[in-house]
Amino acid sequence: MFPETPAAAAALSVARRFYSPALINHCVRSYLWGAMYAAAHRIAYDDELYYVSALLHDIALTEAFDSHAVPFEAAGGRLAWVFGTVAGWPAERAARAEEIIVLHMREDVSAATDPEAHLLQVASSWEVVGRHAEQFSTGARAEMLARYPRLGFGRDFLASFEDQARRKPDSAAAASVRNDLATRIAANPLESPSLS
Template sequence: MMPSAIPEFYIPDSQLAREMTQYIRDTESDLLFHHSVRVYCWGYLTGARTGLSFDPELLYAASMFHDIGLTARYRDSQLRFEVDGANAAREFLRSHGVRDADIETVWNAVALHTTPGIPQFMRPEIALVQAGAGMDVAGRGYDQFSEAQRAAVVAASPREADFAQGIIDAFYEGMQHRPLSTFGTFNDDVLAFKDPAFQRVDMCSIILASDWTRRTICHAADGCPHHDHPHPPANG
């Protein structure tokens, strides 16, 4: 069901939007589909409240595709699931004749929606997808929505009583086969939560084990202050 009765709300109803809705409906689980619709809702309401000028159809496209990379279609991929989703959105929009600049906006919105600290400084559609996802998954900004708005969104696009556990499970199912893709994001929190044997990649260990650390820096006393010498091989 589409949330068309939400106060001060607008759901794109173009042919493109309808085809996107059907495509995602046919591809995602009920949980991910309704989550994606609500991400659009929260993003739209956030943009309206803060006075941002944004394109609802681009926001809708990015919201619809933002989690498609978690689905079974990408079980063989080793890319970040966000990149799979961004690429899927680009392919879909390009096949429908959407202009390249708009496709780039949607691609960035999908690819960056789990990356903190950056989207809010980019185009409004990019910022609003992350804001909408944060609200729906973690309740970020919950009190900035009225009780009537929250009730209307959830009534129109249901949020399951066990959504919190369900979305964690969906994240895990979509990423467990590509653990290295979670490095540098909070996605590795999901793998650590679900799999006690999961070992995080440690950036400090990478730095300390890099090729640079296999070399010793000459000291000024050695008469070579600006050059380094290879470290002897471990096997002598």
């Protein structure tokens, strides 16, 4: 189900140490939704690289790693670069983890251009605001949330983004808040009480 490599195990350890239960479940679900989407669309991707990026993509929303100066995705990307370097990855691979995390908050990236960033964009936008709902069956949703419940993720995520927006008004998080993030989270089918 998950890649069995030292870097993958270390990423899970980092996530368990610093994320809330709701945030770690979100990151695990993001990996699994992306893998499910890739299988359905026959998208080839680097499983370990995608897993590590998915697990670390929100690390800079945590108190321990929140940056006062840069958007959370940029700070998280830099931390992923450090993580990859310490894990012994070549410089280009560590840089790819940074790029994937930064790009997940940018304009859509095609699977042909960057499969891992594309998968993280699809999965995280589905997770947060319900985008791409047609890609994930009701049965898959129920099974996923039974294994990895949301635990108030939508509420907590909105609070994190509102905090980011107040402190970093030019960030992508602030743009999301201005684009009625609260309403979009509330309308996400994954927020339905019958699924959580």
